[in-house]
Amino acid sequence: MNIILLGPPGAGKGTQSGLLVEHRGMKQLSTGDMLRAAVKAETEVGLKAKAIMERGELVSDAIVSALIDDELAALDESTGAIFDGYPRTEAQAVALDALLAKHGRKLQHVIELDVDEDALVERITGRFTCANCGEGYHDTFKQPAKEGVCDKCGSTDFKRRKDDNEETVRTRMAEYRAKTAPILPYYEKSGLVTRIDGMAEIDDVTEAIEKVLNG
Ligand code: AP5
Ligand code: MG
Numbered sequence: 001m002n003i004i005l006l007g008p009p010g011a012g013k014g015t016q017s018g019l020l021v022e023h024r025g026m027k028q029l030s031t032g033d034m035l036r037a038a039v040k041a042e043t044e045v046g047l048k049a050k051a052i053m054e055r056g057e058l059v060s061d062a063i064v065s066a067l068i069d070d071e072l073a074a075l076d077e078s079t080g081a082i083f084d085g086y087p088r089t090e091a092q093a094v095a096l097d098a099l100l101a102k103h104g105r106k107l108q109h110v111i112e113l114d115v116d117e118d119a120l121v122e123r124i125t126g127r128f129t130c131a132n133c134g135e136g137y138h139d140t141f142k143q144p145a146k147e148g149v150c151d152k153c154g155s156t157d158f159k160r161r162k163d164d165n166e167e168t169v170r171t172r173m174a175e176y177r178a179k180t181a182p183i184l185p186y187y188e189k190s191g192l193v194t195r196i197d198g199m200a201e202i203d204d205v206t207e208a209i210e211k212v213l214n215g
Pocket of ligand 2: 013014015030032085
């Protein structure tokens with residue numbers, strides 16, 4: 001099964017992808033995570049993307065589609081893909097169709113996480129992750145069971161994203177409204193879109209997604 005999780009910054013795409021990986025053994029393909037890894041490793045792509053990401057703008061379509069192409073080429077054909085944060089423009093949606101065909105895959109669902117933008121600023125500015133295993137947390141909504149210790153791997157080292165400040169978040173949301181939300185009709189035409197209440201509790205969102213995937 002191949003699915004897209006669509007929604008503005010902080011909608012819960014990464015959180016829900018992580019849960020699907022755990023429950024269903026699918027593979028999360030997050031272009032944001034790939035780009036952050038490239039920035040950290042100071043690759044050619046990373047050097048191009050760094051300032052753009054810090055401003056909250058979109059990296060070029062060609063760069064992100066090439067990243068997805070590489071990941072799909074390396075992915076076992078029996079493992080389902082979760083596209084997290086890709087596609088984000090109409091050009092990327094068209095590119096994804098070609099990539100799916102190239103790698104012999106078919107898209108089953110586009111899940112739109114419907115959220116209230118003002119609440120998202122609080123979600124994003126409170127977010128942090130384990131620096132060792134990447135498990136996601138939140139100052140208010142999802143703290144580690146033992147303060148300062150990762151539930152998953154026991155690390156005491158946490159980090160916050162550079163673009164998780166209010167000003168950049170506003171730019172990221174404006175980019176979503178201007179360039180990403182307009183791709184929904186592209187998928188609505190093929191009847192693939194289900195809208196889910198992304199403001200519900202994390203577990204309830206997961207349950208709603210599972211319902212869609214189980215048909
Ligand atoms: P990317 O990394 O994709 O960031 P984003 O889309 O802005 O989304 P986020 O990762 O911020 O949010 P999320 O929906 O994953 O939320 P999360 O689950 O973490 O992209 C970053 C940048 O890379 C872009 O700005 C762009 O520059 C570039 N880029 C990436 N892909 C690109 C592409 N395809 N084309 C061009 N450029 C690209 O949740 C947020 C917080 O809320 C967490 O703390 C979580 O614990 C909490 N939370 C989650 N769900 C709930 C809930 N139901 N209730 C309460 N709290 C919740
Ligand atoms: Mg994310």
